[in-house]
Amino acid sequence: MRLDHQPLAVPGYDHVVTRFEFAQPLTDPEPPGDIRHLVQRYRVVTAQPV
Template sequence: MSMPVSDSAVLPLQIAVLAKLGADAELMALAKGVFDWVKEGQAYPYVVIGDSVETPDNTHDSHGSVTVITLHVWSKYRGYAQALTIAARLRALLEHRPLTIAGHRHVATYFVSQQTLTDPEPPGDIRHVPVSFRVLTQVSP
């Protein structure tokens, strides 16, 4: 699919990340799925594509973007071992690895941050690890 210069990299990037993660047998053995939305009653653990922030990264002769995309690991395992193992697999799949992004040329993917959080709502048994990546792209000619 050819994308006009004015189109954002966010949706094609999200599609590329979902495809790459969903195709990885090791990740799918660790998690019950990778989603852009979660149905009611989804079994734990799972990964959700979350918020993205896109900023222009143009050069004198090309249009590009820097997109920070956050993936959310959700787990009910006691402690963080399960969620952090899944987060490590996300890093292994995305950090400094090529992505095929429709209408865009992938330049690089960098790990930005991860955080461990516990759901404060009773019973407090849900672990949450957001993992963010910075993805540089250029619009394909």
Template structure:
């Protein structure tokens, strides 16, 4: 028997932490799981995730790595980098509350700046990943 994945509670907690932060919401127009066509730049998307088991003798465990995307049409990377920096302040080593799970660690893992190559080629993209280690008693 295995325990239920913490992926949805993690997504919910990340969304709440980011949208509750007035500074971040002053930099970005929104945080989305599904981006409406009317969304204005810059915005944040909670995207793909990986999850691997990290069980021990008396606990279920997971290492979950959600990917965040910051999208903007600003000339240059300054705005997406400011948004990414604020996301790091909110999430890195954060006290996320996941009902039913113990959060062992949250660590910044990766970021990358990209330019969308599709014409007109003016969309800037920042990819961010944080590793979230959780456990739950068996």
């Protein structure tokens, strides 16, 4: 969640806000079965410069 509420540089746009939405831990079902993943989703809101 390190991106939550952090300013981002988006070329050609003004950054408005970055918000964390959710995270889901997953374990790889294939052998060896001990590989873990963390899927995270963020919403980045931008605006065209005026």
